[in-house]
Amino acid sequence: MNKTDRMLAIIIELQRYGMRRAEDLAAQFETSVRTIYRDVQALSEAGVPVIGAPGIGYSLMEGYFLPPVSFTAEEAVALLVGADFVHMRLDAEYGMKARHAQEKIEAILTKPVQEEAARVRSAIRLLHERMAGTTMLEKERLEPLRRAILHKQSVHVHYSKSVSESAHSRHSVRTIDPYGLVFTQAAWMLVAYCHERQAIRHFRLSRIRALTVLEQTFEVQPGFDLHTRQVVDDRHVVVRMRFDAAAGEQVxxxxxxxxxSLEPDGEGWLVTFRVRRIEEILQWTLGWGAAVEVLEPESLRQRLREEIIHMQKRY
Structure with missing residues (x-):
């Protein structure tokens, strides 16, 4: 941390806590007490009213406030909840940065806005929609992939093409050039150029079983823009099911x-899915037991019969 950043951080600390000892500031910023003395002297010379109390510490003169920008309570809540989302959904490094950003935002809020923001934020909670293990797996993949994207390094991945680790899983080994990350439908997707397919493909992070960042670098294809890219939908297999009336809301x-789509009919709920392969929805369907009947395609009905027979042999 350079001197300018450290001096600004000292002001934020004093605004946030009211009183801080030189020893505490030195420990926090990993520098010497003498350096903190010089920083405080420089702040005073620059017109920042720092008050020193022997044996107690430093504080700012009452009424002094230096916000880099003024936030309303709603704006502050938006930023703080956004940081919560980053901490929840991104890797450990960005999670730590998000926490630090929250501390800085809270430090520059006036007392009334701080209290109102805390009241509003207490009524908002983000939950993990997915299994914690899956989320942790995605987080483990995010950091190396994010760095590979930044430094334009190719990546070697072991990729599972099916939804679950079952006997029907198909694994492949690919060399890819990672272009960007997309968060959609509560899942992280990697947009990358696949050397084997000679085309841009999408990879679910939860299906990347192992990855190695390579030394070789790449150049992004001319004209590629992650934010304007239209994803080609190749889910051509239509699946229709009927769920019992009681299961509709849960589905x-x-x-x-x-x-x-999901719509009621006289006997329950008709639900339509579109997949690339029936294996992508097989295990999910089995989880509903007798509450669901697959209407089409026949290939999925047959696979369910086979799975049920295998289950009967176990029990």
């Missing part, structure tokens, strides 16, 4: 990535 709440 809707799952937010299945492949679900296209």
């Amino acid at each position: 809707q709440e799952t937010g299945n990535f492949y679900m296209e």
Whole structure:
């Protein structure tokens, strides 16, 4: 941390805590007490009213406030909740940066705005929609991929093409050039150029079983723009199911990535999905037991029969 950044950080600390000892500031910024003395002297010379109390510490003159920008309570909540999302959904490094950003935002809020923001924020909570293990797996993949994107380094990945680790999983080994990360349908996707397919492909982070960042670098294809790219939808297999009346709301709440529509009929709920392969929805369907009947395609009905027979042999 350079001197300018450290001096600004000292002001933020004094605004946030009211009183700080030189020893505490030195420990926090990993410098000497003498350096803190010089920083405080420089702040005073620059017109910042720092008050020193022997044996107690430093504080700012009452009424002095130096916000880099003024936030309303709603704006502060938006930033703080956004930082919560980053901490929850990105890797450990960005999670730590998000926490530090929250501390800085809270430090520059006036007392009334701080109290109002805390009141509003207490009514908002973000939850992990997915299994914690899956989320942790994605977080483990995010940091190396994010760095590979930044430094334009190719990546060697072991990729599973099916939804679950089952006997029907198909694994492949690819060399890819990572272009960008997209968060959609509660899942992280990697947009990358696949050397084997000679085309841009999308990879779910939860299906990347292992990865190695390579020394070789790449150049992004001319004209590629992650924010304007239109994703080609190759989910051509239509699946229709009927769920019992009592299961309708639960199905809707799952937010299945492949679900296209859900509508009531006389016997329950008709639900339509579009997938690339029936394996992508097989295990999810089995989890509903007798509450669901697959209407089409016949290939999925047959696979379910086979799975049920295998289950009967176990029990």
